[in-house]
Amino acid sequence: xxxxxxxxxxxxxxxxxxxxxxxxxxxxxxxxxxxxxxxxxxxxxxxxxxxxxxxxxxxxxxxxxxxxxxxxxxxxxxxxxxxxxxxxxxxxxxxxxxxxxxxxxxxxxxxxxxxxxxxxxxxxxxxxxxxxxxxxxxxxxxxxxxxxxx
Amino acid sequence: xxxxxxxxxxxxxxxxxxxxxxxxxxxxxxxxxxxxxxxxxxxxxxxxxxxxxxxxxxxxxxxxxxxxxxxxxxxxxxxxxxxxxxxxxxxxxxxxxxxxxxxxxxxxxxxxxxxxxxxxx
Numbered sequence: 001x002x003x004x005x006x007x008x009x010x011x012x013x014x015x016x017x018x019x020x021x022x023x024x025x026x027x028x029x030x031x032x033x034x035x036x037x038x039x040x041x042x043x044x045x046x047x048x049x050x051x052x053x054x055x056x057x058x059x060x061x062x063x064x065x066x067x068x069x070x071x072x073x074x075x076x077x078x079x080x081x082x083x084x085x086x087x088x089x090x091x092x093x094x095x096x097x098x099x100x101x102x103x104x105x106x107x108x109x110x111x112x113x114x115x116x117x118x119x120x121x122x123x124x125x126x127x128x129x130x131x132x133x134x135x136x137x138x139x140x141x142x143x144x145x146x147x148x149x150x
Numbered sequence: 151x152x153x154x155x156x157x158x159x160x161x162x163x164x165x166x167x168x169x170x171x172x173x174x175x176x177x178x179x180x181x182x183x184x185x186x187x188x189x190x191x192x193x194x195x196x197x198x199x200x201x202x203x204x205x206x207x208x209x210x211x212x213x214x215x216x217x218x219x220x221x222x223x224x225x226x227x228x229x230x231x232x233x234x235x236x237x238x239x240x241x242x243x244x245x246x247x248x249x250x251x252x253x254x255x256x257x258x259x260x261x262x263x264x265x266x267x268x269x270x271x
């Protein structure tokens with residue numbers, strides 16, 4: 001058994017065996033497995049400094065269990081015509097729309113960011129949004145800002 | 151060796167370190183499980199704790215031996231210089247090994263031999 005003294009040791013990245021390292025391979029690997037994200041959510045939602053009703057709200061939000069109009073429609077509580085967003089912007093009122101992409105409410109995010117003095121681009125997915133926002137603000141205490149908007 | 155600076159360093163940086171070290175939660179073990187070393191001269195690879203043969207670090211695969219080893223932080227190059235053949239200096243333990251543990255050493259040496267056969271061909 002001998003080592004090859006003419007070559008230096010080097011790192012291998014398994015997902016792109018021969019080509020080095022690509023961000024996209026990591027992206028696909030991490031996004032292919034959502035269970036990880038859900039698990040992380042539940043650790044982040046519950047915190048003793050956050051009021052229980054806020055945590056419950058966040059928990060329902062991330063599982064798409066809030067009574068948005070599209071969810072009400074799915075349960076046949078309201079009619080098809082009534083499912084437009086409450087702001088009158090004309091879009092269907094889904095959780096994602098209401099909390100992230102709606103032009104009226106998404107303004108709130110940039111106001112909050114100005115308030116705490118950070119700048120970033122918001123992810124469109126609500127789970128990613130939640131996680132990014134929490135890590136951005138450094139965890140525990142500021143987490144409640146997220147929910148106070150609601 | 152990079153370390154994070156505790157509570158005073160940026161959260162972002164701490165997160166990077168957590169990914170490298172494979173903590174629980176969002177980051178999980180995905181980083182650590184997808185890297186390994188390709189050994190050349192062995193001067194930059196830790197014998198026990200880097201992943202360089204058989205897909206996992208020897209310290210994980212032969213946990214018992216790692217616990218007993220005197221040379222925990224040795225480089226691959228150093229271990230080979232000591233001699234990894236049977237009875238070689240590389241295999242120094244904190245106490246006499248039991249039969250079962252001797253068996254593990256044989257298994258570990260076999261793994262190394264196999265790998266180096268592949269290097270040759």
